[in-house]
Amino acid sequence: xxxxxxxxxxLIATLVLALCFAACGGIQNAINPAGPNAENISRLWWLMxxxxxxxxxxxxxxxxxxxRKRTVEAADRVPVLEPPEESERRRRNVVxxxxxxxxxxxxxxLIASYSSGRSLRLNDPTKNGLxxxxxxxxxxxxxxxxxxxxxxxxxxxxxxxxxVGVPVMFSLxxxxxxxxxxxxxxxxxxxxxxxxxxxxxxxxxxPGVYRGQxxxxxxxxxxxxxxxxVAEPQEQFNAWRQNQTQQAVSATSDAQKxxxxxxxxxxxxxxxxxxxxxAGSNVxxxxxxxxxxxxxxxxxxxxxxxxxxxxxxxxxxxxxxNRMPQNNMSDADLQALVEYLQSLQ
Amino acid sequence: MFKTISxxxxxxxxxxxxxxxxxxxxxxIFLCLLxxxxxxxxxxxxxxxxxxxxxxxVTMSDIRPGVGGLQxxxxxxxxxxxxxxxxxxxxxxxxxxxxxxxxxxxxxxxxLMDAKxxxxxxxENIYSTIVEGRPNGMPSFRQKIPDNQVQQLVAYVRAMSxxxxxxxxxxRNDTMNARRSEQRTERKTPLQTTEPPQ
Numbered sequence: 001x002x003x004x005x006x007x008x009x010x011l012i013a014t015l016v017l018a019l020c021f022a023a024c025g026g027i028q029n030a031i032n033p034a035g036p037n038a039e040n041i042s043r044l045w046w047l048m049x050x051x052x053x054x055x056x057x058x059x060x061x062x063x064x065x066x067x068r069k070r071t072v073e074a075a076d077r078v079p080v081l082e083p084p085e086e087s088e089r090r091r092r093n094v095v096x097x098x099x100x101x102x103x104x105x106x107x108x109x110l111i112a113s114y115s116s117g118r119s120l121r122l123n124d125p126t127k128n129g130l131x132x133x134x135x136x137x138x139x140x141x142x143x144x145x146x147x148x149x150x151x152x153x154x155x156x157x158x159x160x161x162x163x164v165g166v167p168v169m170f171s172l173x174x175x176x177x178x179x180x181x182x183x184x185x186x187x188x189x190x191x192x193x194x195x196x197x198x199x200x201x202x203x204x205x206x207p208g209v210y211r212g213q214x215x216x217x218x219x220x221x222x223x224x225x226x227x228x229x230v231a232e233p234q235e236q237f238n239a240w241r242q243n244q245t246q247q248a249v250s251a252t253s254d255a256q257k258x259x260x261x262x263x264x265x266x267x268x269x270x271x272x273x274x275x276x277x278x279a280g281s282n283v284x285x286x287x288x289x290x291x292x293x294x295x296x297x298x299x300x301x302x303x304x305x306x307x308x309x310x311x312x313x314x315x316x317x318x319x320x321x322n323r324m325p326q327n328n329m330s331d332a333d334l335q336a337l338v339e340y341l342q343s344l345q
Numbered sequence: 346m347f348k349t350i351s352x353x354x355x356x357x358x359x360x361x362x363x364x365x366x367x368x369x370x371x372x373x374i375f376l377c378l379l380x381x382x383x384x385x386x387x388x389x390x391x392x393x394x395x396x397x398x399x400x401x402x403v404t405m406s407d408i409r410p411g412v413g414g415l416q417x418x419x420x421x422x423x424x425x426x427x428x429x430x431x432x433x434x435x436x437x438x439x440x441x442x443x444x445x446x447x448x449x450x451x452x453x454x455x456x457l458m459d460a461k462x463x464x465x466x467x468x469e470n471i472y473s474t475i476v477e478g479r480p481n482g483m484p485s486f487r488q489k490i491p492d493n494q495v496q497q498l499v500a501y502v503r504a505m506s507x508x509x510x511x512x513x514x515x516x517r518n519d520t521m522n523a524r525r526s527e528q529r530t531e532r533k534t535p536l537q538t539t540e541p542p543q
Contacts (some may be wrong), residue, residue, distance in 0.1 A: 283439045323493045
């Protein structure tokens with residue numbers, strides 16, 4: 001009997017441990033923190049996990065003990081109307097002490113949760129920090145890097161580069177409906193609400209790529225509204241930023257020139273901007289440096305020639321209901337357009 | 346203690362609520378079916394047919410060559426669904442129609458919420474105006490806006506002077522309203538005018 005129980009227990013324990021390890025890695029994982037904010041949140045999570053696991057285990061043990069305590073004897077069937085003073089006092093003590101322990105555990109949770117919440121606040125967010133305006137659209141992210149020097153301000157989409165070890169302040173806005181910004185490895189969630197500016201800060205201590213996702217249902221393509229946060233060393237970030245502030249490279253080859261003409265003479269130009277050209281609409285993502293991005297379609301597809309061509313031709317097969325219309329252009333035009341867009345590094 | 350009731354009375358008692366219940370059931374089924382009749386209002390099509398660029402006749406004045414008016418009875422598919430009219434409203438501001446026509450009151454371009462039409466009030470006329478462009482500033486959006494989106498814009502432009510059905514026209518804005526919603530705009534009888542834009 002005991003042997004079987006311990007075998008089962010061992011099996012369950014192994015499974016639980018295996019599950020824990022399964023969740024340890026990952027680029028979109030709240031318990032794989034890569035920054036102080038996520039660290040605080042995951043500490044709180046683990047505290048609650050361990051305490052609740054212990055409580056659960058104790059309750060189950062008490063339940064098992066109660067079940068297999070002893071066989072019922074005939075004398076036990078007689079209702080006890082006047083319980084002896086001694087056993088009554090013992091029971092009262094058990095109830096009082098368990099209630100007290102419960103209250104203490106809940107207070108520990110309360111204090112831990114409150115102090116975690118406080119530590120998420122940044123005392124001086126503007127100090128040496130980076131400030132980014134993040135606007136949620138159906139269904140993509142507009143990212144605008146602020147700077148005191150106006151020539152350093154630029155707009156990109158769906159891919160946020162940040163330097164390692166520097167707090168980054170986000171101002172969150174919603175353009176149409178409520179979205180929510182959540183990069184689990186770096187910070188908690190915060191809503192992007194139309195007509196209101198929310199703020200959140202995060203900091204990455206380890207270089208790497210982290211995936212974020214909209215965490216508030218926002219319509220048809222909510223599930224495909226993701227973004228990448230690329231944390232890189234300061235020099236690398238500076239180089240990236242320097243490149244992003246530049247205007248788009250001019251078309252050099254014949255194919256690129258034709259692609260540019262296609263861009264200006266078809267539907268593209270109605271919604272997208274390419275800085276340094278007459279295309280200046282801000283309805284869709286800014287494409288000034290689209291060739292340098294890793295993903296397209298709000299982290300839906302890897303940015304390759306094939307994907308870009310398929311996306312331009314029929315975006316509705318990848319994200320049904322998204323705002324980009326299908327485009328009926330000749331294959332030669334499409335190839336030239338893709339050539340041009342890929343050249344926008 | 347127990348009242349004895351006749352078999353017939355018992356049957357009557359049993360049947361009466363049953364009759365009421367079946368009436369209730371009929372009414373609720375009818376109401377459910379009634380809901381289904383409104384399904385088309387929100388009908389939408391994501392995979393649009395490939396963009397086509399058509400052009401229609403333009404009504405410039407009442408005087409026409411030949412016998413009788415040359416009218417093309419074209420039904421705008423976007424006139425039928427609230428979704429399309431609302432998309433038209435979104436595109437109206439996103440494609441910057443509001444940059445010249447403002448919220449329908451007109452400014453650089455002529456007003457769209459009044460009853461006067463220079464280049465015709467029919468859907469096909471408005472379609473042509475958007476696709477071909479017009480003198481004195483209206484640009485041509487040929488090949489720039491897909492066909493179905495032009496139709497949505499046409500539906501919205503007509504909604505501005507109350508030409509659409511009440512259940513299709515867009516309702517109030519998410520932001521502050523400068524005027525009554527399109528749905529509450531009373532229908533104006535279109536007038537042909539040759540008055541140039543101010």
